[in-house]
Amino acid sequence: EQERFDAIVVGAGPSGNAAAYTMAKAGLNVLQLERGEYPGSKNVQGAILYADALEKVIPDFREDAPLERHIIEQRIWMMDDASHTGMHYRSDTFNEEKPNRYTIIRAQFDRWFSRRVREAGATVLCETTVTELLKDTQGRVIGVLTDRGPEPLLADVVVLAEGVNGLVGQRAGLRRELQPDHVALAVKEMHFLPQEVVEQRFNLKGDEGVVIEAMGTITRGMTGTAFLYTNRESISVGIGCMVGDFAEKRIKPYALLDAFKNHPSIRPLLEGSEIREYVAHLIPEGGYNAIPELCGDGWLVAGDAGHFVNAVHREGSNLAMTTGRLAGETIVWLKRRREACSRANLAEYTKRLEASFVMKDMKKYRGIPGLLHNSRHLLDVYPRLVSQAAQTWFRVDGTDKKTKEGQILGSLRQARGWRGLVGDAVKVARAWR
Numbered sequence: 001e002q003e004r005f006d007a008i009v010v011g012a013g014p015s016g017n018a019a020a021y022t023m024a025k026a027g028l029n030v031l032q033l034e035r036g037e038y039p040g041s042k043n044v045q046g047a048i049l050y051a052d053a054l055e056k057v058i059p060d061f062r063e064d065a066p067l068e069r070h071i072i073e074q075r076i077w078m079m080d081d082a083s084h085t086g087m088h089y090r091s092d093t094f095n096e097e098k099p100n101r102y103t104i105i106r107a108q109f110d111r112w113f114s115r116r117v118r119e120a121g122a123t124v125l126c127e128t129t130v131t132e133l134l135k136d137t138q139g140r141v142i143g144v145l146t147d148r149g150p151e152p153l154l155a156d157v158v159v160l161a162e163g164v165n166g167l168v169g170q171r172a173g174l175r176r177e178l179q180p181d182h183v184a185l186a187v188k189e190m191h192f193l194p195q196e197v198v199e200q201r202f203n204l205k206g207d208e209g210v211v212i213e214a215m216g217t218i219t220r221g222m223t224g225t226a227f228l229y230t231n232r233e234s235i236s237v238g239i240g241c242m243v244g245d246f247a248e249k250r251i252k253p254y255a256l257l258d259a260f261k262n263h264p265s266i267r268p269l270l271e272g273s274e275i276r277e278y279v280a281h282l283i284p285e286g287g288y289n290a291i292p293e294l295c296g297d298g299w300l301v302a303g304d305a306g307h308f309v310n311a312v313h314r315e316g317s318n319l320a321m322t323t324g325r326l327a328g329e330t331i332v333w334l335k336r337r338r339e340a341c342s343r344a345n346l347a348e349y350t351k352r353l354e355a356s357f358v359m360k361d362m363k364k365y366r367g368i369p370g371l372l373h374n375s376r377h378l379l380d381v382y383p384r385l386v387s388q389a390a391q392t393w394f395r396v397d398g399t400d401k402k403t404k405e406g407q408i409l410g411s412l413r414q415a416r417g418w419r420g421l422v423g424d425a426v427k428v429a430r431a432w433r
């Protein structure tokens, strides 16, 4: 008789790996399917790894995971065409024994994670695309079909950890097609430089790292952000905006990245580097309201496929690993109680999600995507105003300070009017609550 797995996991990104590892470690018979040549070959991320989420899956990951630099300094930049106004937070306490955030290179990281999944006992098949979910006559999911041949692969439950496109779930009618206003398109390059140059340029020693998150006129009135992260011998630099905005403005993503790289605040940081990689990828940024149905008879959704990204804090892989772990733990819990993976029983997964930071954060920021969509001037007008104010304030030109204050307030009023300013503040406060 054909082998029936306890669980099949579709995808070997952070969510699929966390789910497969959790279940295999608990002794379940797990099959993981990945369409890429190897795990990570198709995956793109900035990339910052948030240690806490991985630690809860693999506590000793620091022993052999391919980590680049631990982050000791965070810069948040508001940019206009010629300047940036920044908030920098640098602390020696980030040089702790078990650092909290690292830069990583996803292709290497995913490969490492997948090796740990195999060592935990799961069967991992690469170069295998899941084409369809298999259902029984009552509509329960009982396995998958792949491009490897006509034989179905059977399991008690399928974890859909297939990433942002979610085509398998979509084809099975479990979710809707992606909406252009729910998804961002990001482009990214890797710029190689000698290690000493990276360290000198960012004032670093050893494995210390710096990350820059940037917003402002660099996205030309579209909703989006840019980033620059230091790796050991390279710098990851990228920018992303909502797909609907790109379509409306007819701006090419690579043109936006070129302009960002040539910004006077960024260009000197990349000078003399060799570009070795250019990639583009989607990010689900529709927030809480874009989350699809998360479970049903014989299936669960985790990670980007479930739209779990906190765009405000640039968190995605940690939500992927946490949802993957919680999906895995729910299945292990049901198996131990000898209960079926029915819709009613798998609802335990959503309960666990609600109790975790994942749903709490998704809910907290549920108003942000709508706010940014309807108030695109926020990322354009305010960075200009802040820069203008800083210019006025810092330039010593014989103008007295009271007059300068008046000029700054005048430019604010002129740009938005008092009503506009108060309205913007109220809208932001409401969405942020």
Ligand code: FAD
Binding pocket: 010, 011, 012, 013, 014, 015, 016, 017, 033, 034, 035, 036, 039, 040, 042, 043, 044, 045, 046, 047, 048, 049, 050, 128, 129, 130, 131, 161, 162, 163, 164, 168, 186, 187, 188, 238, 281, 282, 283, 302, 303, 304, 305, 308, 309, 314, 315, 316, 317, 318, 320
């Ligand atoms: P994925 O990583 O997309 O993995 C899905 C896997 O499923 C892939 O390996 C894919 O090949 C496979 N697959 C898909 N369909 C099939 C199929 N039919 N059959 C078999 N296999 C299939 N997050 C952070 O935490 N920090 C960051 O700094 C950060 N920066 C980012 C920068 C960029 C430019 C982008 C695009 C994203 C960034 N994110 C970041 C988000 C983060 O990358 C994602 O949230 C995370 O990768 C989601 O993990 P996942 O496992 O759900 O999906």
